[in-house]
Amino acid sequence: MEQRQSGRFRLRLVHVAWAVVIYCGLVAALWPRRTYDIWWHLATGKLIVEERAIPHSDPFTYTRAGEPWITHEWAWEVPMYLLYAARGHAGLMLLRTAVAVAAAALLAWLCLRRGASPIATMAVGALAIFAARPLFNDRPQVVTILLFTAMLCLIEQAERGRERWLLAAPLLMIPWVNFHGGFVFGPALLGLYATVSLIRWLGQWRAARPLRPSPHVLVGAIVLAVAACVVNPHGIAGATYPLDYVAGEHSWHKGWITEYESPDFSNPIFTWLGALIVATAAIFAASRRRARLWDIALVAAFLFMTLKWQRNVALFAFAVAPVLALHLSCLLDDIGVAKSEPKPGKREPAVLYAAIIAVLAGLAIFAVPSALRRADDVFSQDVPVQCVEYIERTGIEGRMYNTYRWGGYLIWHLWPEHRVFVDGRADVMGRELAEDWQRAHKLRDGWYEVLERYRIDWALISVSAPLCRALDLHPDWRLAFDEPTARLYVRRGSVADLQATEAAQ
Secondary structure (H helix, E strand, C coil), rough: CCCCCCCCCCCCHHHHHHHHHHHHHHHHCCCCCCCCCCHHHHHHHHHHHHHHHCCCCCCCCCCCCCCCCCCCCCCHHHHHHHHHHHCCCHHHHHHHHHHHHHHHHHHHHHHHHHHHHHHHHHHHHHHHHHHCCCCCCCHHHHHHHHHHHHHHHHHHHHHHHHHHHHHHHHHHHHHHHHHHHHHHHHHHHHHHHHHHHHHHHHHHHHCCCCCCCHHHHHHHHHHHHHHCCCCCCCCHHHHHHHHHHCCCCCCHHCCCCCHHCCCCCCCCHHHHHHHHHHHHHCCHHHHHHHCCHHHHHHHHHHHHHHHHHHHHHHHHHHHHHHHHHHHHHHHHHHHHCCCCCCCCCCCCCCHHHHHHHHHHHHHHHHHHHHHHHHHHHHHHHHHCHHHHHHHHHCCCCCEEEECCCHHHHHHHHHHHHHHHHHHHHHHHHHHHHHHHHHHHHHHCCCCCHHHHCCCEEEEECCCCCHHHHHHHHHHEEEEEEEECCCCEECCCCCCCHHHHHHCCC
């Protein structure tokens, strides 16, 4: 992509395209997005670093203590904790932006490799990245976006006759299986590609032509990729964990977690996704270019998965972008705008391009301190900061009951002195415990029996919870401390009640 004239490097529009797409990736990840799970991920990373071992059973709750736990995201949690311990939110920002920039760079490469024009690459790349923006947060799933795109790059190389690149798939799978449960999309992509290739092979066989891509290479890549999934601390259990999470024993949680709902396009967060879907339909309809069978299968599969579960938004965006950019280039060529290939001998305005790249770099540098200033406020929203400080100050003991989304925050600040009732690891919590928590929190039939059965001494719950109104009126409970978002109740006569009373005197 570099052009040298008279021994000198000259900027071209393609370099601007790289800069714009990478800048969009940086901006998408730079601004912190609140996620409640960040805290138990940090606590897990800290536990692994301090004990120099990966836990296989739950250490954080008293309700599920000792229950099996597939710690499948440990490879993200360790660096996450180390960076947070060293630099706070700046360390987390460095980690997520590094992954986002790498993913954006791979996306730019894919678009340009497919033959898309720089203008189309910039337009579609920006649209796709901002559609995926909700997933560029501090959770391990951000790594899936990067490695998913890397797998698409290997398949694109195979599409261009370099199928031996597919043998690098296991090298992606080994870190992927230790980063996030989304590793299943690696073998799934290869399986989808093999299905499409099978249709091609039938046509090639009938025409007595060599089979491309090589069946031996493709099948070998799939076998090696699947085998690589076992390279994790939990072995086969770790490799099959996502299947159990989605369709097995733990699949109940799909009706519990928002990510498994369809996108709500009335929510502003999905505006970019809606624009991407509309643009895809319009450009495909208007373009005269015939789509590859692989492109059709890829876009259709991930469009369906995104409309089914919003957690797949980023994967659809990055899967469709290279295809959409190519068709947009064709459409722009047809109407005489932004030709894919510049005229021979035409000198491009290198000074203008340099100015654009410099402005983008300046904006990025300016945005970093602003994003850092917001981080503390973002992550302190809707968490019981003052109540936790009160608990630490007074040393309240006994069994707690807590709001579900605050479990990770309480683990990070209060463990090991206190173990939570429930936290965001739905697979570890189990259906029975989750239903018990919900019965009490939402004041359903049998709510008080839950508090009695688990011998709850104090409850830290959101002010919006119906349980607050019940405990305000119940003679066995009293309010010990409150703040705008949370209330701390103690059972009268319990050790927590005595400690709270002493603290008040």
